[in-house]
Amino acid sequence: MDSTEIAHNFSPLFIVYKDGTVHRFLGNDVIPPSPDPLTGVDSKDVVISPETAVSVRIYRPKPATATAQPQKLPVLVYVHGGGFCIESAFSPFYDRHVKSLSAEANVVAVSVDYRLAPEHPLPIAYEDSWAALKWVAAHSDGNGPEEWLNGIVDLDRVYFAGDSAGANIVHHLAVRVGSEGIPGLNLKGLILVHPYFWGGKLVGDEEKLRPEERHFMEKLWYVTCPTISGLDDSIVNPEYDPKLGQLAAERVVVYVAEKDALKNRGWFYSECLKKSGWGGTVEVVETKGEGHVFHLFNPTTDVAVDFVRKLAAFINGNGGRHD
Template identity: 35%
Template sequence: MSSSAAYEVDECRGVLRVFSDGSIVRSPNPSFPVPVQDDGSVDWKDAQFDAAHDLQLRLYKPRYRLPSDGPKFPVFYYFHGGGFCIGSRTWPNCQNYCLRLAAELRAVVVAPDYRLAPEHRLPAAIDDGAASVEWLHRQAVSPDPDPWLAEAADIGRVFISGDSAGGNIAHHLAVRFGSATGRAKLEPVRIRGFVHLMPFFGGTRRTKSEAECPKDAFLNLELNDRYWRLSLPRGATADHPLVNPFGPESPNLEPVEFEPMLVVVGERDLLRDRAAEYAKRLKEWGKPVELAEFQGQQHGFFTIDPWSEPANELMRVIKRFVNEKRNGSN
């Protein structure tokens, strides 16, 4: 079929268009055109963490030290959302969130990009997430590390977080680096906890929150299914182990050693039931998991309105979790 006869078969939030001939068009503009609210209290810069795929991450650190900060800041990773298909560390909604995290957590924030589908289907994004953590390890053992990390980052107090698809990445990193072997590979980097923000899990059987999700929701069922259709390995179903932690072919999570984990859900989020079930099962197996549910909130409420009171409360919950776990206590 000639390109002139090609027609659009999939579209994601106005920034990704997939055509019938397999061609893909990505807009350079973000789907969240909000102003960046930078008050100058946080410095930021970009660094490359994967030369082979030309992947960048954005580093943030508080500009000023407070008496309560201690000698160095903890490190807090943030993987953006977007159904594995859209999103970037450069988007203003991501920038605003990371500026808040760095300022309010008093942390060095690491916001990596990862390869996006459908050009790069799963597990590319998860492998890239692991590569960004391994970059921190390389910096930690390098004779010439990034000066920001050398001066400001306590690599013995690292937290991994992710929003939606980023929450899925954070889960897989928790599994990958949870074993004694995984932890040893990162020494002297030490992960102290994980924060899963409305993690993007799926399955072939509909949950109640999926079946009852309104069509006008920020993440509705049609868009949810579209993201999986574009990001899954070809021929895979939504029960693939990368999608469904408890699918028929998924590895048993009961023997996995998990660091402390905070799972955040919204009462009106399509993904609510899967994330709540994830936290419930892990807790029943004795894992150090805490569930925080935000009443009346839908998917991405802190991205849609980052200065709302629920978004402020989420920041307080994350700050409390980090402060409790930063020294390794459960």
């Protein structure tokens, strides 16, 4: 078979050739873990499954002034975006973002590196992230496999966060925690940043999107998860998830961006969650004048710096707006 014959063209992200080869244009750069002299946050990588090579990057903030009984820190489990197909927990974008969030919120962050579609189609990314979550929970008694977590983290205060496809993944993790449970882990809050959901019918002002934009987002679902029943599959559209009301978090904040094609999905998600019988509180916060994952591309702007403060404020119990 001609290896240059294209099966799926998702430029400028990636191309899939008919022989199964995937060429990624973005998200290939990685950087090693290292102490950050600016924030004092240290980091290290851990392979949690030699069979699958699923890994995490742990971020540990600079210790506060030593006391007789140092307080344990909450845990943030972060899952990166990239349409399920590009990027990693080790990319410069995500290393910088999660490191700054660990410092600002004073949390131990565990950033998950899952296997990518289309070579590893969904639900593999969900299963890899679930395996990482169980690995974190194994430290609840202080006798887990990683010294950086033992005796340092408070697994009664766990938060999930993710952007774009990562927000989709942490949503499903939160529902699974609620329906199945994970002993030793208490999910307090869920942060969805510009979440990648879709559906069989358009919502909000999605009819104003260019046809090629809609086609791109819809087709990507069939390539990343060939087994879905359609665009109203619960993987794609939480409206049709019968377990939505079992979502484990007490508080949810959904961040959307005014110029993001996925903006309406974030608002719609909050409506579905409210109607599901779920007993927590959900808030939607919209960033004006910005596009999809603006804070990753331009992290030093005032609006991006303030955005990280908002995320930290939610983790620290001060709501999502940080007004």
